[in-house]
Amino acid sequence: MTDMLPTGATIGILGGGQLGRMLSVAASRLGFKTHIFEPGANPPAGQVADRVTTAGYDDIAALEAFADSVDVITYEFENIPTTALDALEAHKPIRPGREALRVSQDRLTEKDFLSGLGLKVAPYANVESPDDMASAVAQIGAPSILKTRRFGYDGKGQARLKSGADADAALVDMQGAPAVLEGFVTFTHEVSVIAARGIGGDVACFDPGQNVHKDGILDTTTVPANLTASQRMDAVLLAANILNALDYVGVMGVELFVTQQGLIVNEIAPRVHNSGHWTQQGCTIDQFEQHIRAVAGWPLGDGSRYADVVMENLIGDDMDRVPEITREGNASLHLYGKADTKPGRKMGHVNRITPRQN
Amino acid sequence: MTDMLPTGATIGILGGGQLGRMLSVAASRLGFKTHIFEPGANPPAGQVADRVTTAGYDDIAALEAFADSVDVITYEFENIPTTALDALEAHKPIRPGREALRVSQDRLTEKDFLSGLGLKVAPYANVESPDDMASAVAQIGAPSILKTRRFGYDGKGQARLKSGADADAALVDMQGAPAVLEGFVTFTHEVSVIAARGIGGDVACFDPGQNVHKDGILDTTTVPANLTASQRMDAVLLAANILNALDYVGVMGVELFVTQQGLIVNEIAPRVHNSGHWTQQGCTIDQFEQHIRAVAGWPLGDGSRYADVVMENLIGDDMDRVPEITREGNASLHLYGKADTKPGRKMGHVNRITPRQN
Incomplete structure (x- = not known):
């Protein structure tokens, strides 16, 4: 090697x-x-x-x-x-390479890329001007959500449209930045696949996790996710499809909406992902080591899951609960060493483990 | 708290x-x-x-x-x-405190301490002079092993006596350092208990592991060890006895010989221990976190084991096998970042995991 x-x-x-x-x-x-x-x-x-x-x-x-x-x-x-x-x-x-960054840095480019692979995404339209906004609202309708094309995270850079009447205010919220209007998708729940691709093109996916958000920030990820065997297979295959198309090297987070019409790709992140932290306790080789193995040209680990895990983020004042968490059995605590606790700041997470049931 | x-x-x-x-x-x-x-x-x-x-x-x-x-x-x-x-x-x-260091820094003090607790140790005698050596050989006999009282590790500072005729040469090997002559113990195998004691006096033990040495250096530790339920209980209770007697705070390694006459304490180490590395993959909270929790005054984790594990040390040229180990399933590799590979130097270890059988 x-x-x-x-x-x-x-x-x-x-x-x-x-x-x-x-x-x-x-x-x-x-x-x-x-x-x-x-x-x-x-x-x-x-x-x-x-x-x-x-x-x-x-x-x-x-x-x-x-x-x-x-x-x-x-x-x-x-x-x-x-x-x-x-x-x-x-x-x-x-590593991962420039193409993955180019695609994921811009929501419009990303959606065009995913659509081009034949994957389902929410209805979307480019918005760079008031004229664009008018035609986007005509096309997508409301409720919908306007998002900056670049630099958004944890719900930042987003404005919701309850009806077309909110269009002007939403556009002002973008502060002139290019944006994308996305139609709301009716989904039962969100899952994500943490997928890895090695330098030789081998792909290994961790089991999909089920995500719950609070105030626009990931709150919990639970494995196994509530998915049928065929949905699980679909999720893993479409993630592999994305990584192969980008000739990707490393770990990627792929967020999916589970709908009656199948899986819809919400967004991709060309990096280790908060929804993959459960792998630290559920797998012999976790997402962080998997990513390092990939970028170092080492063989990937197989990613098998040996436990059921619920990962909970510790945000802001959740740190006050650390003493009680340390007294829980089967709870693995991970704190980030941040000097100041602030509202909305990710301070740590806890992985709660139970024997694998299915 | x-x-x-x-x-x-x-x-x-x-x-x-x-x-x-x-x-x-x-x-x-x-x-x-x-x-x-x-x-x-x-x-x-x-x-x-x-x-x-x-x-x-x-x-x-x-x-x-x-x-x-x-x-x-x-x-x-x-x-x-x-x-x-x-x-x-x-x-x-x-933390752990001075008493644990005082006892474990000197083999004679350690054996006196363990005997004083009513625990079994190998027959031993103090050797500070040729006269001591003569009476020690008369008392302990041969085969036996002469060990420096201080600063020995990984088989260093030891000389074996096949018969009484080896006594003079063994004493010369000690280079004038105070020593202990230990009688050989007929044992079926060696196990160790990694035990932790919190600042409030709570004790938590990991499952005993079974150790195999090669060239005087630990080669593998396997959990579960080959022990009956009552032997396992004895091992854990005597370890707790030692920690309590020292008002100990932290993790300790307790090496035991399994004999027909029961468990004999080989030695104790007032620190995390090579034979506890398996806990990194077998437990929610490993020996390293357990030690940090104890010295930081945090509650101990419960130490439950969820997998069967074989820990193998990677010594010297074993590093040549790293590429093949990276391709194994369920093998977790831990390398130490040492610049130079030398014979006998511990370079890393690998934990191989299988589902818990008993």
Whole structure:
């Protein structure tokens, strides 16, 4: 396996939040060092990394020095500026690759891409002007939801239309940013597939998890999800379809709506995903190690699930419950080492485990 | 729980090897920062720690600065000089405490302590001179084994006596260091109990594991061990007895010989232990997190085992097998990030998991 990055090599990680932190720990388990690149001071990932560079994504010299110090570059978030990616890629490989970033950085591009693969998505229309908005509302109707094409997360950059009368206000909310109007989909529940693809094209998917959101932020993921065997198969196959189409290397989160008409793709994230944290306790090789294996050119783990798990996010004041959680049996706590607790901030999560039932 | 060290606090770890490394990762999972104190440059634990101090145990100023920067101090090895412990303890609590170190740093003291608890140990006699050696051989006989009282590990500092004729050569091997002559025990196999005691006196034991050594170094640990239900109960109760007698806080490794006459205590180690690495894949809370929970004053996890596990150490050239191990199903690999592979050096381990059978 001459393509395998040797142990002792250094993996560069763009972004120093909790995902970078857990990627860094997984990399260490395989004998790799990590180097975190993060604009903010004292990033959570820096507490468990060999090196940290504190610099902005517009600091080309810092990006180049970072790239020169590592063997391969990966990332914990998709909204990395193109100029930064250009500077990095001139020095070292970026995995997952640029095409996955290009597609997922823009909701319109992403929906066009998914539709082009023959996958179902919610009805959508591009909105860059008041004229676009009028025709989008005519086409999609209401209720619907206007979302910025770029830089949205955890419900931010979104405005709901209860009726066509809300169109003007929603457009103002976008602050002039290009947007997409999405029709509401009637779904029974949301699931996500955490899928991985290796450098040789092999694909391994974890069991789909069922997601519940609260205030626009993921609250819980439960495995197994409430899916029929054929729905589960559909979910895994369509995820594999997406990864293959992108010649993807790494772990991707694929969010799906379960509807009477089948599975509808909500969105994709070219990285480890909050809805995959359950794998830390449910699988021999979790999503973080799976991602590191992929970007390092190592064989993927098989991703089999040995337990039923409910992952619960700890957001803001949920931290007050930590003492009682530490007294629960079969609860695995993961805290992110963030200095300040703020409303809506992801502070940690807990995986509650029971023996596998089916 | 006002005694609980708050998340965001810093745990100081003496020793930067693989045990310190895995303790550091476990601490991060609970939101703690870690600071490693280690005389050697570029310690494996430093790759996943917030801070590293590179200084010797005779550098009192460095020890004091280290102690001032942390909230509690623990360690990955027992042979810490008393002067260093004095300097540290003047500033911050050391857990497990001094009594456990005093007992386990000297084989004679340890055997006297264990015998005093009514536990069985191999026949032993103190050897500080040729006269002692003569009377020890007369008392213990041969085959037997002469071991330095302090600083032995992985079979180092030991000399075997096939007969009394080997006595002089064995004594020369000790290079004048005080030693203990131990009688050979006829045992069917060796097991160890990884036991934890919390700051409030609660005790939790992991299932005993069965150990196989090769060239004096642990090769594999298998759970469940080959023990009857009553032997398993004896093993756990005697381990709890030891921890309670020491008013112990943290994880301890207790090695036991299984004999026709019952369980004989081989040795104790006041720290996380190589024979407890299987807990990383067999339990919701592993020995490293259990140790951190104890020294941080947090409630212990229950330590239940959900899988059968065989832990195999990767020593020296075993690293050549890493590519094939990465292709195994249900094998969890843990590499230590050591720069150089040397014969006899512990480079990593692999936990192979199967569903729990009993």
